[in-house]
Amino acid sequence: MRIGPLREGAFRSRLHDPRTAVVIGRWLGTALLICFLTGLYSHVLQDPPSWLRDHLPSRPVDLYRASQGLHVISGIAAIPLLGAKLWTVYPRLFEWPPARSVRHALERLGILLLVAAMLLELFTGLLNTLQWYVWPFPFRQTHFWLAWIAVGGLLLHLAVKAPEIATHWRRARPQLAQRRGFLTAVTASVLAVTAVTAGQTVPWLRRADLLAPRRPDIGPQGLPVNRTAAAAGTTQPPTDWRLKVTGPRSYELTMDELLAMDQHEAELPIACVEGWSATARWSGVRIRDLVTRAGAAPTARLRITSLETAGPYRVTEMEADYARDPLTLLALRVNGAVLAPDHGYPARVIAPGRPGVLQTKWVERLEVIV
CATH class of the missing domain: 3.90.420.10 (Oxidoreductase, molybdopterin-binding domain)
Structure with a gap:
């Protein structure tokens, strides 16, 4: 018997739709791209390959400050975006039958790997900002390889979903008031977590630096x-x-x-x-x-x-x-x-x-x- 979330019509919200998922996905993808590129730059500075070692720039003097600040800011902003994205699509976890074909089963396994890698990447990164290492594995190397797994899974997911993404990329007509309210709430949450943590990097946000683990003027x-x-x-x-x-x-x-x-x-x-x-x-x-x-x-x-x-x-x-x-x-x-x-x-x-x-x-x- 199909009971609970497995029954047909269990999810009635109109926000569990492809258009909302595509909009949130664009924002999340932008944050993850910035986070990945800036994180890759930090990794290269700490462990440069021999062919790049003699070409690392020492100027401008604030380059790493801006790059790593942007890395942490975009990573923290990605957390509420990932939560909103998962909420939008989670009813698909209860699709019936669970696998309609081998291709569909592989697609779902790929999504599972992507979500697991992204969750682990973002939350271990967040705990790293607190210098709270509750795991037995080395953080930096694990963080580096998880990023590549997440990016690979994301590219595969985009390739599979490309037709559906293209269909819902442009603004839908008519607009749902529910969707506007939801996207406004997501935007406000991202701005809020950014405002109360970015002050550890951005001087003019320092007074609002309420949740960041460091005050750069204390010590x-x-x-x-x-x-x-x-x-x-x-x-x-x-x-x-x-x-x-x-x-x-x-x-x-x-x-x-x-x-x-x-x-x-x-x-x-x-x-x-x-x-x-x-x-x-x-x-x-x-x-x-x-x-x-x-x-x-x-x-x-x-x-x-x-x-x-x-x-x-x-x-x-x-x-x-x-x-x-x-x-x-x-x-x-x-x-x-x-x-x-x-x-x-x-x-x-x-x-x-x-x-x-x-x-x-x-x-x-x-x-x-x-």
């Missing part, structure tokens, strides 16, 4: 902190700390010797993968001056080692364009004050256009590599 020296000195095991740097620069002409520098070198200032943002960003005035020694003194070639890259005892970003690499950029500093001060331990004392890297996880704190060694 030691007026900057937020993701990884503290206590978590990194660097609360007490060695009293005999020296910066080690290795290359064709290796050398070491004490803090006094670093301070005696030409000091430069740069106003640069810290922009983190969680979506928050904040600008500060940094001062220190240009990285290019340090590597030139070590005899580095103009095309040389750097390997940067931190004092922290463990962590996936204890050792990072910097491409030549960043290392030679005059704004890239081994920072010793921020906003006129000596770096706080949580901001990388005794020295940290600050470079334009890079993710915050690559702005290595508690620097111990700069190694010239080919």
